[in-house]
Amino acid sequence: MEDMYHMDRAMMTQQDTKISAKGVQVYYGDTHAIKDVDVEIADKTVTAFIGPSGCGKSTFLRCINRMNDTIDVARVSGDIRIDGEDIYDPRVDPVQLRAKVGMVFQKPNPFPKSIYDNVAYGPKIHGLARNKADLDEIVEKALRRGAIWDEVKDRLDAPGTGLSGGQQQRLCIARAVATEPEVLLMDEPCSALDPIATAQVEELIDDLRQRYSVVIVTHSMQQAARVSQKTAFFHLGNLVEFGDTDKIFTNPEDPRTESYISGRIG
């Protein structure tokens, strides 16, 4: 067990940088929400963003797939690259980017359609399936990756909104992975779930790490410690500390990180 742990670490350090952000600033109107954030997020790793409410961790997450574009007053400057390509380059179409960078939201938000259609929607609009058999296969694969296939395989025509909260969230994860993304962003995916559903989703996140670069925003420090290899601590729009998860939680460099982890601020 210990060996595997070290192997993991070793593998990780070799891994390439998937997302690299330099000097990222975000303004919401006059509010300076993200102040000069630099971060390098590795491939095939779970990176957790922690910090008190309103510290900018979700805002930063939404920069990575340009969801902030949909907010009129939001302005993003700085440099964010995925595989070395500037995602804020004028030539980049955010729609194409979002197929590559999937997102799972805080509240499970399945479409009010059948389970099948929920998962099939992304592949359909991106033209990933040539025919119905292809699409069936993609849907099954995505639902298996979302660890929900066994629970829903007999009722793919049932509405996605009729599932329990934890199942809905796993359905949303299946929907996000159906478009074959390379990065998976998760914005507090377990905050609306009970502990059992949370455990299932966390287990799933650990599986997903083998294929994707996963970035997860969480309020639960225990969750960050359980699922992530790297942790970034945000405070008041600044990235205070970024490093290996076990180091952040056992031996933080910055006094603010220590205060937050020990429960003195936040």
Add this chain to the structure above:
Amino acid sequence: MTDFPNTGQPRQSLLNLDDRTKKRNAAEARFKAYGIAAIVTAMLALAILLSSVVANGSSAFRQTFITIDVPLDADKLDKSGVRDLDVMKKVTTIGYAKLLREGLLNAITDAGIDTSLSDKEIATLISKEAPATVRNSVLANPSLVGETLTFDLLASGRIDGYYKGRVTLESAALDGNTSPEALMLADALKAEGLITTRFNWNFLTAPDASDQRPEAAGLGVAILGSLYMMLVVLFLALPIGVAASIYLEEFAPKNRWTDVIEVNISNLAAVPSIVYGILGLAIFINFMHFNQSSPLVGGLVLTLMTLPTIIISTRAALKSVPPSIRDAALGVGASKMQSVFHHVLPLAAPGILTGTIIGLAQALGETAPLLLIGMVAFVREYPAAYTENAGLFGEAATALPVQVYNWTQRADPGFVERASGAIITLLVFLLIMNAVAIFLRRKFERRW
């Protein structure tokens, strides 16, 4: 040890209400009473309104007919002898009236009824509309000439009124158009089964009639005109309104310009409808030279009037779709337009449909703008949906609410029941539209 000041009051038992609680309970009870009183008043007003309309108007759906054999003499109706329509058309309704009188006199003689009335007075039992009815059926089928046919002819307004309780023997004595003897003759004919009162489809299908013959007046042209206008409104206002709302709600940047537009749309919804009539008169008739009195112009004016209603309700429906659905769609890489058309619009559809139907219902009941564009005209001809000369919906028509307005201005008391009957018809159409709106909302409403 305690920091609370000792007020010296004895401990209050929970079993006794204190003064404050009593006061609050009383206020609550008063408020409930006000609410109930308001609702009762409103319901009472509605009940009075409806019962008066129904009491006045339901008789419009029944009509008195006289059944007589009419000898269609060939030498009187067709001097050519070869059923040449051009020659036959020279015989006016006056010629036919004589035949009807003959038929009625025969019927009276056959039944053995004695009357002191002159032949001319007896003829007033039959509506002035009846000769035209017979003439039309003869011209439509010339081979009838020479035969003696049984016709159900409209009784005159006074006789009809007598069987609906509007005319009495006392009022007939003072009436220049009828007499107590005429009514007694009618009673005798009714006893013979020659006069019957039954359901009157003509009220819904016949065109309007002139001042002297309320018994013949119907809503056919008005219903057709209203229908054409609703089609114009539906096919213009729905797409334009929904497209405008989608753009404003989902795509338009939020800046000073869109704010100005938003405020102006809200203001337009409050503009008095007659102003739209003036606008329509100036633009569609005087400037664009569309036909006056045509359902096309009426529909365009009502479209302008309905647009703000549809836009406001559509925007409200779009706003009520949770943003998480938009996020979900964008998150899997749908474009803005895909997220709107695949996800937001289907969820907003029930609200949009409801808003549209309520807008249409509002347009259906609108009178003022139609008066200004000439739809108040007296129209006898059914308007065609399309003709070479007048174009689409270009023939003169009138509309249901305008017909009500029109009939309430006529002198003959027979038009009172017609106007109320038209109101009932209009209300039934509105109820149907609202029921459809509720049905659609229930059917398509989805939970998320």
